[in-house]
Amino acid sequence: MSMTSEGGHGAVPTGPEVPVEPKASTARRDWPLYEVFVRGKRGLNHVHVGSLHAPDDEMAVHAARDLYTRRNEGVSIWVVRAADITASSPDEKDPMFAPSGDKVYRHPTFYEIPDDVPHM
């Protein structure tokens, strides 16, 4: 099972049962797909903003600047080939995250503290 990024073919063909149009093998005369991440301003994380096609890494950064930061939306850009991203599973409702569901004691609200205890 291939487990890749959100964009492009990588995300969708989770198995032979998922249709892709046209068949992925016949489609690639386009440049490879890159996922783009932008840091909006200093102090914030890079956030996924979308994808684009580019012939190489450097051109992908330039294209990302033109496409996703025309109005000062960013101070830093990451691009990564969509095919190089490994994701948790093809399903967003991932059983991998189920075990954390019953560990309520990891949250501060699990603990009852009298109201008159200050600063807690």
Place this chain on the structure above:
Amino acid sequence: MSAPTLDRPAAPDEAALQAQFDATIAADHRIEPRDWMPEAYRKGLVRQIAQHAHSEIIGMQPEGDWLLAAPSLRRKAILLAKVQDEAGHGMYLYSAAETLGADRADLTDKLIERKQKYSSIFNYPTLTYADVGVIGWLVDGAAICNQVPLCRSSYGPYARAMIRVCKEESFHQRQGYELLMTMMRGTDAQRAMVQDAVDRWWWPSLMMFGPPDDDSPNSAQSMKWGVKRHGNDELRQRYVDMTVPQAAVLGVTLPDPELALDPETGRYRFGPIDWTEFKQVLAGNGPCNDERIARRRAARDDNAWVTEAATAYAEKHA
């Protein structure tokens, strides 16, 4: 499989997947690319997003025709920025379509081969510079009415693309309106030019919302799935209600003798739309359909060497 921690239990059956999908929609949560979704949902979305992306791309042409003729450096810079935005909108949307398994180059081919549609509005010519202002005011104005509810579309990547688009559309509409206000303060000839442009674009802008709900084959299902949030007629009515007072401030007359405020509803009644014209334009018989497609085809074919050269360069330096 190399990473044992990622192993999944046996795939749930189709009915369970469908139930999970329905529950996500019912809770007004977003569907994300790697979720299971009904094939009709995927197909319908690809159709709608592709059509939307094509409209942004073809939509560059009518205004692009005025880039070299815009009357000042200021107006040229504004128009260039606006047209560049529309290219960006197309890219955001193709990017969203690709998360559904569509292929970008293939979508462009389908547009050029007329297997997929784009908004009928872009098949009308821009005869004067006032058309640039009227497109910003009316066409982008109508697009805003259509697009704002799509920011809450049930499909995550589409909704996120629309948020990005909507942030930029306000500039489009305002620059158009400001351009028209400037012309309306000018000479009689300039005012006549604005009125003429309004006369030509008003009815096509109403058609941008698509056929009436009872004649819109895909609308009902799209609404059920939360892909669309409002019917065509409701959105069209909102647009009319917003635009009539703007026309009054501008000092132009909207070319509809039946346009009148309904005192009971507080909304504007308007005359019948010529759906025969709409269908003709959509079928490829508008004034500029052939020209628009020919130009898009030329852009693809004449620039193919750039794609190939960059690919060759990348391979050499890999």
